[in-house]
Amino acid sequence: MFTIFRGGRSGAWRVTRFASVKGASLVPTPSVSVVHALSITLPIMPSPTAWRLAGVSSHLRYTERAEKQQLDASPAEIGRPEATYAALIPIKKSAAWWELTQEERRQILEDKSRHIAGSLKYLPAVARQLFHSRDLGEPFDFLTWFEYAPAYAEEFEELVRTLRASEEWKFVEREIDIRMERERLDAG
Incomplete structure (x- = not known):
């Protein structure tokens, strides 16, 4: 199953902030829609789309058994009604990152950056879903989707500050930070 994020004039998520953190930006849009589909190709919609990013969720690649057990103990589900804030953070890593072996990437990711362990304390308040895009020929390697209640x-x-201050972030060559709030449906 593919997940497609489309930036345009309409969508369930109203953009509240759109910033290029590193590298080239995307075209800022007032809204983002999220579609789950069996194909990356979507029919043309009546509302123009400024950009489209696709990814697929996958198995946990760098997580060890004890970390998986901790993650499973604090499930943070996407789609909770109270989680009306969201962030889409597409990331592209450098060629130097991909030239490393998986073991070397794991050492940077967790041993030096504490990416998994450091993120655990934010669960279940902040839900996260990682979508892989690199092997799809997309412009980003990862699309990270976060949802949380305004209180968090x-x-x-x-x-976000902690992750950007880590050793791992030195390998990021492009990152966009798109913050959103769920559009409210009018009653009646």
């Missing part, structure tokens, strides 16, 4: 906005900011 500062915790989310702390999580």
